[in-house]
Structures are given as structure tokens and as C-alpha cells.
Amino acid sequence: MNLIDEDLKPKKTDNSKKIAKIILAIILLVIVIIIGIFVAIMYIQDSKLKLYINGSINEKVKQMLVIEQDGTIYVPIREIAPYLGYESFSGEYTDKSEDASKCYIQNEDEIANFALNSKKVYKLTTSNSIKNYDYFYADKPIKAINGKLYATTTTIEEAFNILFDYNEEKQRMYIYTMPYLIDTCSAKILDYGYEKISENFINKKAILNDMLIVTKNNDSTYAVIDINGNPIIEPKYEYIEYLPNSKDFLVQSNGKMGIISAKKETKVQILYDSLELIDNEVGLYIAQKNDKYGVIDSKGNIKVYIEYDQIGIDISKFEQNGIKNKYLLDNGMIPAEKDNLWGAFDKNGNQILDFEYDSFGYIAKSNKNAINLLMIPDYNVIIASKNKKYTLINSVGEELCLPVLDDVYMTISAGNKYYYMNYNNNIGVNVEDFLDELQMTKGNVKVNAKNNTTNENNVIEENVSNDENQQQVDEAGDTETTEEQ
Numbered sequence: 001m002n003l004i005d006e007d008l009k010p011k012k013t014d015n016s017k018k019i020a021k022i023i024l025a026i027i028l029l030v031i032v033i034i035i036g037i038f039v040a041i042m043y044i045q046d047s048k049l050k051l052y053i054n055g056s057i058n059e060k061v062k063q064m065l066v067i068e069q070d071g072t073i074y075v076p077i078r079e080i081a082p083y084l085g086y087e088s089f090s091g092e093y094t095d096k097s098e099d100a101s102k103c104y105i106q107n108e109d110e111i112a113n114f115a116l117n118s119k120k121v122y123k124l125t126t127s128n129s130i131k132n133y134d135y136f137y138a139d140k141p142i143k144a145i146n147g148k149l150y151a152t153t154t155t156i157e158e159a160f161n162i163l164f165d166y167n168e169e170k171q172r173m174y175i176y177t178m179p180y181l182i183d184t185c186s187a188k189i190l191d192y193g194y195e196k197i198s199e200n201f202i203n204k205k206a207i208l209n210d211m212l213i214v215t216k217n218n219d220s221t222y223a224v225i226d227i228n229g230n231p232i233i234e235p236k237y238e239y240i241e242y243l244p245n246s247k248d249f250l251v252q253s254n255g256k257m258g259i260i261s262a263k264k265e266t267k268v269q270i271l272y273d274s275l276e277l278i279d280n281e282v283g284l285y286i287a288q289k290n291d292k293y294g295v296i297d298s299k300g301n302i303k304v305y306i307e308y309d310q311i312g313i314d315i316s317k318f319e320q321n322g323i324k325n326k327y328l329l330d331n332g333m334i335p336a337e338k339d340n341l342w343g344a345f346d347k348n349g350n351q352i353l354d355f356e357y358d359s360f361g362y363i364a365k366s367n368k369n370a371i372n373l374l375m376i377p378d379y380n381v382i383i384a385s386k387n388k389k390y391t392l393i394n395s396v397g398e399e400l401c402l403p404v405l406d407d408v409y410m411t412i413s414a415g416n417k418y419y420y421m422n423y424n425n426n427i428g429v430n431v432e433d434f435l436d437e438l439q440m441t442k443g444n445v446k447v448n449a450k451n452n453t454t455n456e457n458n459v460i461e462e463n464v465s466n467d468e469n470q471q472q473v474d475e476a477g478d479t480e481t482t483e484e485q
Contacts, residue, residue: 052174078149086106088104089104094322095322101115111126116149119138122324125201132324132326138151162175163175181208192214195219200242202241211262212226237252252270255273256273268298272287274286279328286311294308303345311337323374328347329382333353341357341358358387371409390405392431400435405421418430
């Protein structure tokens, strides 16, 4: 019996070892599975889209994004504004309303206006004394999603002055605001041998293209460097201002202004008393020299000779018109004054109006409900005065009626704008009805519009003539009565 028992003992030990190995193997397998699951979870989590603003992850902004099938990413304009340092409002900055088809964003330095289905975004630098709007074209029109206005990330980037980077492979989005970028670079400026980054808001925008406008000698000397401190424009200018649309620089030396590119090319010679951008689309500047004004392009070519007493209109008198550029009206006219008479040029420098007008625009006089009027925007028609009477002029310089109007004004009722004109005994004639009869169309003039003005002019001329004839009859009667006496 002992022999049999002794034979069985090793077998029981062997079985216990096998069970222990199996259990250990199972435990190891479970551990491997757990590690695998953990790694898979981490990979899935890591592969999900993450969005960072100024280095910090922001889940709320990520949830706002709408990614379309073609890969276009849309962002709600008003909802993202507070995360980028802006306030937002419905309507338009210069025409306050609750119109949900428009909105604008605003910080202490700048405003940007957006409109549904439009690609044109207007921007106004509030610190600039000349209240001219700048503009840029979005890559795709502003669209509405669930009653909110959305823009593409490319449009958001330019409108909000941010840098936006999307690494699709790593599923990472990075947003950097301009103040954050400026703060990041400020500490390095002393090391580069300069005092500080220019505090001009427009100049700060250079950082969005990896450039910095910096100062020396208590802000008396300006220069341009890249973000690594390498010189682009040497520190020898009295003043430098960034031109964001062309990425060039307006420079001043010995009191004269010119334009230098980021490649150190002199694009406009430094010989003007002042230069003011009036249109970035074709690159036009108001140039002043010896108290006279003209227009040049971004290469220094003269478009309008520098011989005029004034270019541009005081649009502060016409705030309700929504005019965004005092130098270049919405219909493409550049108004100019010489010897107290006004004329106009187009963007190419062609004269389209002779210098025979007293002024542009109508200043309301008697009617308390009348509002000053410079332009009827839907028809691209401006009001001009000749011999103290008014006429309507289209975008190619044609008078649409005789200069016999006594008043041409605007009224606003329930948020809607209406346009009227008075001449002789004809009071409150609807201007838009008149223009519709001329077959004027929004933003354009039909080919036969000029010919059609003949009949309308005849009607107005006939009314004027009848009135003048009646006046002559009355005067003749008065004369005869006097002679009889």
C-alpha cells in the first residue's frame, strides 16, 4: 500500500503545477487584454478631434463646429465671438436693428459686419479718425444653420484676426488670438535690440504673417522684423504702418510717405505728404502733395492727377445712408472738388462727371421727417446739386433727370427706408418708382435706361416749363397792371 501511495504523490504534484500554470496564463492573458483595451481606448480618445484656443483645450467651441461632407468647417459667428475676445450683436454696426440676417462683432479696436448669403465682410478700425471701412471677400458666403449665422474657418480667421491651424491627420485644431501672439513675442523684443512692438492696432496684425513692427529711441524710429528677430525693414523710418491686405508697409521718412514691400521693394516712392488706402481690391490710394490731392495705385502709377482741392465727401452728414467709404462711393465713383465745383472719376481714373456740380448729396431743410440723402443704394444712384437744384446720377455719370428737383430726401418708417423728390407742384414723388420706370436694376443700369430718361425728362421739363410759363404770365400781368396804374 505504501508503494502505491508513493507512486500517486508525484502525479498530484504535477497536476497542481499544471493548474497553476493555466491560471497564471489566464491571468497574463486577462492583463494583456486589459492593457490592449486600455491602449485601444487611449488611441480612440487620442484620435478624436481636439480643439485648443491659446494652448488650452476647449470642448465647448469644438461642439459648435459644423463639418460638411466636402470637409468645409463652419463656425457660428456670434457664438464663438466671446471665446476670441469680441462682443457680438444682431443687425449692422451703422444701422442698428434686430435683423437676424446680419450681425457684427466688436472689440475695443475693430468691428466686422456679416450678412447672410454675402461673401463681402466689412471691417472698421474704430481708432482710426477717418471712418472708412475696409473689406475682404470670404471663401464661401455666410450661411444660416438652425437660425444662426455661420462662416468658414478661413473667414473667421480673417474677421477675428486669429491664426487657425487644423492638422487633419492628428485631428487637432489650434486657434491663436492676436493678443496672445503679441504677448508671446513681447518678451523677446528686448533681446532683438528693440524697445517694444508697435501699439497701433493695425500694426499688430503683422504678427499674423510672422512679422512685427517694432520701435526704438522712444518710438521715434520704426523697423520691421520677423518673429525670429531678423530684419525686414531697417530701423530708419519715422513711422511705419502695416497694410494687411497687400502685406506691404506704409513708411515715412523726412515727413514724406511711400510704400515698401515685405521683400524690401519700394513700390511707391517716398515723396507724398500723405497716403490713404481707399480700395484694397484694386489697390488705390489718395495721395496728397503740396495741399493738392489725387489717386495712385499700389505701384505708384497716377490714376487721378494730384491737382484737386479735395477728394471724398464728408459722409458724417449722411449717417443713415450707410456709406462705408468717403473716397469711393458704393457705385464706384470717386468724387473730387476743384475750384469749388465737383466732378467724379471711376476706379480706373476715367473722368465720368464734369466739374459742374455745386455739391453731392441733399441736406434736409424744411420737412422735419426728411433725412439727409447722398445715395439710393439699391440703384447705385447719387444725388448731385447744380445751380441750387438737384438731379439723380447713375454709376456711369448719366443724369437720370434734369437738375430741377427742389428736394431729394429719405424717410424711415418701421425700419424701412423710403425716398422722395419734390419739384414745382409735384410733392413726395417716389424716387424708386421713378427709377423703376427707367428700368434701373439693383446694382446695374440697363442698356436702354438712358434713352428711357427722355420721356421722364420731358414730363419733368413740361411741368417745369408750364410753371415757368405761368410765372411769366403772372409777371406780365403784374407789369400791365403797373403800367395802367
